[in-house]
Every structure is written in C-alpha cells, then in structure tokens.
Amino acid sequence: MLAETLAAIRAADPAAIAEARALQDRLTKPRGSLGALEDVAVRLAGAAGACPPPLPAPAALAIFAADHGVHAAGVTPWPQEVTVQMVANFLAGGAVANAFAAQAGVPVTVVDVGVAADLPDAPALVKHKIAYGTADLSRGPAMTVDQAVRALEAGITVARDLVAGGARCLITGDMGIANTTASAALISAFTGADPAEVTGRGTGIDDETHGRKISVVREALRVNGLPADTSSASEALRTLAAVGGFEHAAIAGFILGGAAARVPVLLDGVIAGAAALAAAALDPAALDHCVAGHRSAEPGHAAALDRLGLRPLVDLGLRLGEGTGALLAHPMVCAAVRVMHEVATFDSAGVTEKPV
Numbered sequence: 615m616l617a618e619t620l621a622a623i624r625a626a627d628p629a630a631i632a633e634a635r636a637l638q639d640r641l642t643k644p645r646g647s648l649g650a651l652e653d654v655a656v657r658l659a660g661a662a663g664a665c666p667p668p669l670p671a672p673a674a675l676a677i678f679a680a681d682h683g684v685h686a687a688g689v690t691p692w693p694q695e696v697t698v699q700m701v702a703n704f705l706a707g708g709a710v711a712n713a714f715a716a717q718a719g720v721p722v723t724v725v726d727v728g729v730a731a732d733l734p735d736a737p738a739l740v741k742h743k744i745a746y747g748t749a750d751l752s753r754g755p756a757m758t759v760d761q762a763v764r765a766l767e768a769g770i771t772v773a774r775d776l777v778a779g780g781a782r783c784l785i786t787g788d789m790g791i792a793n794t795t796a797s798a799a800l801i802s803a804f805t806g807a808d809p810a811e812v813t814g815r816g817t818g819i820d821d822e823t824h825g826r827k828i829s830v831v832r833e834a835l836r837v838n839g840l841p842a843d844t845s846s847a848s849e850a851l852r853t854l855a856a857v858g859g860f861e862h863a864a865i866a867g868f869i870l871g872g873a874a875a876r877v878p879v880l881l882d883g884v885i886a887g888a889a890a891l892a893a894a895a896l897d898p899a900a901l902d903h904c905v906a907g908h909r910s911a912e913p914g915h916a917a918a919l920d921r922l923g924l925r926p927l928v929d930l931g932l933r934l935g936e937g938t939g940a941l942l943a944h945p946m947v948c949a950a951v952r953v954m955h956e957v958a959t960f961d962s963a964g965v966t967e968k969p970v
C-alpha cells in the first residue's frame with residue numbers, strides 16, 4: 615500500500631501554477647495585495663492541477679494518538695495516562711481541538727495508533743493500534759521498520775477513508791505525551807540541526823528538565839547512528855522508526871495519502887512538521903500538497919518549516935498540538951481559494967486596470 619501510494623503522488627502542475635498567478639493579477643485588486651493568501655491559492659492550484667483549484671472544503675481533522683517509551687526518561691512533567699484521558703476528552707467533545715473544530719465546522723476523528731491502553735469503541739474513534747506505545751528512543755529504535763510502515767499505512771488508510779467520505783482538505787492533529795521529544799529527535803535527524811537548537815519546552819518544563827530533554831535527544835541520535843543519509847527511502851524509514859512515534863509515522867502516511875488523492879493537507883504544529891520531513895524524504899512531491907497552518911512556539915517547528923520551504927499562515931505563539939493551529943488556518947485557506955472563484959476580473963467588472 616505504501617509503494618502504490620508513493621507511485622500515485624504527482625508533483626505540482628507548473629501550467630496550473632502559471633495560470634493561477636496570471637489570474638491573480640487580473641482580479642480586481644492591486645497585484646500582490648493579498649500577500650501570502652495569493653501564494654496559498656496558487657499553491658493549491660498547482661497541487662490540484664486546476665485553476666481555480668477546488669475549494670478545500672469540507673475539511674476533516676484526524677487526531678493521531680500514541681504513547682512514547684521515552685516518557686520514562688523524564689522529558690515531560692505529565693503522566694503518560696494523560697494521552698488516553700485526552701482521547702476520551704476529544705471523543706466527549708471537551709478539548710480545545712473540539713472547540714476550534716466546531717468553530718470551523720470540521721468533524722473530528724481520533725485515531726488510536728498506539729496508546730498504552732485499550733479504548734472502548736466510540737463512533738469517532740478509529741482503531742489502528744500498532745502497539746501499546748513505542749520503545750524508549752534513547753536506548754535503541756523506538757519502532758521496528760515494520761511497525762513504522764504499518765503506522766504509515768494506517769495514516770494512508772485514514773486519509774483514503776476521509777476522502778472517500780467527502781473530505782476535500784485533510785487536517786493533521788496529534789496527541790501523545792512526550793511526543794515533542796520524538797519530534798525534536800526527528801527534526802534533528804532529518805535537518806542535521808543540533809538537538810539544543812530544536813528541542814523545546816513542549817507542554818512547559820523547567821530548565822533542568824529541558825537540559826535533560828536535550829541530552830535524551832542527543833543520546834537518541836547517538837545510539838541509533840543518526841543522522842543518516844535520508845535521501846534513500848530505506849534510511850528515511852529507518853530514521854522514522856528509530857526516533858519517531860506511531861503518530862508521527864501515521865501523520866506522514868496521512869500526508870502521503872492526501873497527496874496521492876490530490877487533496878490538500880493542512881499541517882498543524884511541530885509534530886506534523888517532523889512527520890512532514892519524513893513524508894518529504896519518502897517523496898518530496900508530497901510537500902506540494904501541504905500547507906503549513908501555523909508556526910508553533912517550539913523551536914524545532916521553525917527549523918522543520920525552513921527545511922520544508924513552507925510558510926506558516928498563522929503565528930500566534932500556540933504550543934498545544936491536537937490540530938488547533940491548522941484548524942484556525944482553515945477558513946483562511948478557504949477564503950484564499952474562494953477569491954479565485956468569485957472575485958471579478960478588471961475586464962469583467964469594467965474596472966480600470968492601471969492608474970494613468
């Protein structure tokens with residue numbers, strides 16, 4: 615399934631991009647006056663291979679939840695049980711992601727790819743559990759390559775199912791106590807940045823815990839022989855398996871699945887940024903289908919976005935995850951595309967195009 619998904623991904627269509635740029639310049643507004651919104655609309659035209667591109671609505675949010683063996687290394691003040699408790703909170707509609715999703719009119723699906731407990735069935739819960747949490751990435755590989763591939767394929771399946779259900783924009787979300795540690799390790803491994811530059815304070819930690827977290831990320835790279843040359847697919851997979859989480863692998867698959875279906879993927883914070891580095895290492899063309907919803911306060915997120923060449927739409931100092939930043943950006947992406955469908959051209963509206 616992974617191979618056929620990778621084979622189906624097409625890079626952006628340069629003709630649609632050129633057509634979209636030209637259309638932007640004919641609309642009744644000064645050239646470039648919509649700033650980054652023009653760029654995002656042009657980007658989606660390239661991704662869809664159509665000008666104007668389809669409206670990226672309705673959207674669907676998938677929150678991928680999993681636990682992390684590295685929790686035992688003392689990298690977060692929160693008990694691991696909070697992951698499963700927050701899954702219950704999402705399913706009951708009580709989390710920030712639910713409030714933002716309700717505001718944006720986006721349905722929420724929660725995907726168990728590896729939480730450390732069995733969950734009762736619920737209508738909005740999809741079960742793709744690979745294991746009850748990963749192994750400790752600072753002592754060896756967090757996942758086997760086979761587990762990482764199964765988590766990738768779970769993400770592809772979720773993307774396919776949401777698209778089959780009518781979604782025309784996929785929004786990434788995550789839940790997993792300690793997952794900012796795995797994110798920092800992935801970002802360091804894929805970008806070559808020093809762990810001290812990309813390891814942040816996650817949910818909020820003191821200096822001592824932050825220092826330990828940086829050492830844990832450094833040790834994770836050392837014991838796993840990273841960074842590797844991730845230009846080969848096998849090393850990209852090995853890197854993802856070595857220091858990622860099940861939710862990172864599943865989000866990477868979700869990105870690939872969206873790209874293969876030519877449905878745009880709106881990326882959330884540092885966890886999605888780390889996952890996108892893995893997806894891009896497997897197929898750089900997948901990035902043409904991604905939009906960075908926001909930039910989180912985690913330093914590794916900025917490093918990931920720089921490497922990915924993605925400009926975030928929203929920068930509000932958020933550091934929550936769950937899909938919250940991407941949910942806020944969704945109406946902006948819709949507005950940007952709507953402009954291309956509905957705004958008159960200078961010709962059609964009889965507006966004088968240039969001052970004389």
Ligand SMILES: Cc1cc2ncn([C@H]3O[C@H](COP(=O)(O)O)[C@@H](O)[C@H]3O)c2cc1C
Binds near residue numbers: 696
């Ligand atoms: C109540 C609560 C709700 C959350 N929602 C998202 N996260 C976020 O914080 C966690 C990562 O931070 P760290 O690496 O520092 O543990 C992830 O679960 C992420 O989704 C939450 C964290 C907590 C505590």
Ligand SMILES: O=C(O)c1cccnc1
Binds near residue numbers: 794816817933935936
């Ligand atoms: O960047 C994020 O999405 C983030 C930051 C801190 C904790 N959880 C998620």
